[in-house]
Amino acid sequence: MERLDKRLASTGRWSRREVKELVRQGRVLVNGMPARRPEDKVGEEDQLLVDGQEVNCAPFVYVMMHKPAGLLSATEDRNQKTVVDLLPEELKRRGLFPVGRLDKDTTGLLLLTDDGALAHDLLSPKKHVDKVYLAKVEGRVDSTDVSALAQGMVLGDGLHCLPAGLEPLEDGSSCLVTLREGKYHQVKRMLAARGKPVLALKRLSMGLLRLDEKLQPGQWRYLEMDEVAKLREEGRNT
Numbered sequence: 001m002e003r004l005d006k007r008l009a010s011t012g013r014w015s016r017r018e019v020k021e022l023v024r025q026g027r028v029l030v031n032g033m034p035a036r037r038p039e040d041k042v043g044e045e046d047q048l049l050v051d052g053q054e055v056n057c058a059p060f061v062y063v064m065m066h067k068p069a070g071l072l073s074a075t076e077d078r079n080q081k082t083v084v085d086l087l088p089e090e091l092k093r094r095g096l097f098p099v100g101r102l103d104k105d106t107t108g109l110l111l112l113t114d115d116g117a118l119a120h121d122l123l124s125p126k127k128h129v130d131k132v133y134l135a136k137v138e139g140r141v142d143s144t145d146v147s148a149l150a151q152g153m154v155l156g157d158g159l160h161c162l163p164a165g166l167e168p169l170e171d172g173s174s175c176l177v178t179l180r181e182g183k184y185h186q187v188k189r190m191l192a193a194r195g196k197p198v199l200a201l202k203r204l205s206m207g208l209l210r211l212d213e214k215l216q217p218g219q220w221r222y223l224e225m226d227e228v229a230k231l232r233e234e235g236r237n238t
């Protein structure tokens with residue numbers, strides 16, 4: 001058992017002072033009943049709701065961001081703004097980091113968490129968590145490009161890529177690329193090697209986690225509990 005204010009503050013979403021205020025305003029329910037005092041004790045199995053929404057009190061925090069162009073996928077940088085700069089102070093304090101990197105000009109789905117083990121699993125090629133990108137290219141991708149990516153390309157500098165999916169869209173000037181790994185500039189390098197340089201790149205999904213279309217570039221939200229459960233399940237696969 002631990003104090004209600006400590007448990008809610010441990011999510012990083014509210015400070016203890018803010019929890020006190022939420023409790024005073026009757027916005028916190030414990031097992032369906034309004035919490036009376038911030039110092040009340042709660043156990044693992046108690047259900048906590050704030051403003052009608054169940055709060056995930058697991059020791060880790062998971063955030064989905066629609067990464068805008070122009071920000072670095074890093075926790076901090078001396079000279080440039082990073083995706084973490086878009087998060088509020090309490091999440092910065094928790095030390096959230098991006099799971100894998102998107103290039104500065106790449107947009108789309110970025111997961112941020114402080115759960116190092118899950119991040120490792122999601123990025124490991126052994127775990128088969130597909131990442132899907134929407135690429136706009138110069139020229140048009142065709143069936144020869146589809147075969148080349150499906151076989152696994154070897155790039156000019158000798159970099160071996162695992163077999164990847166390529167699905168031309170519309171007239172071939174856009175395509176979906178599915179990777180199981182995340183090597184530096186991988187999509188851009190593979191398509192450039194096919195003579196189809198990438199003009200714009202957006203990540204749409206990581207495994208079962210899809211970019212929430214309601215999020216505008218630069219916006220973020222907490223993952224729902226079922227989204228976290230799905231990611232954990234996928235990370236476990238080998």
Ligand code: URA
Pocket residue numbers: 101102103104106133184185186187188189201
């Ligand atoms: N591949 C790239 O080339 N860039 C990204 O940002 C992600 C995948």
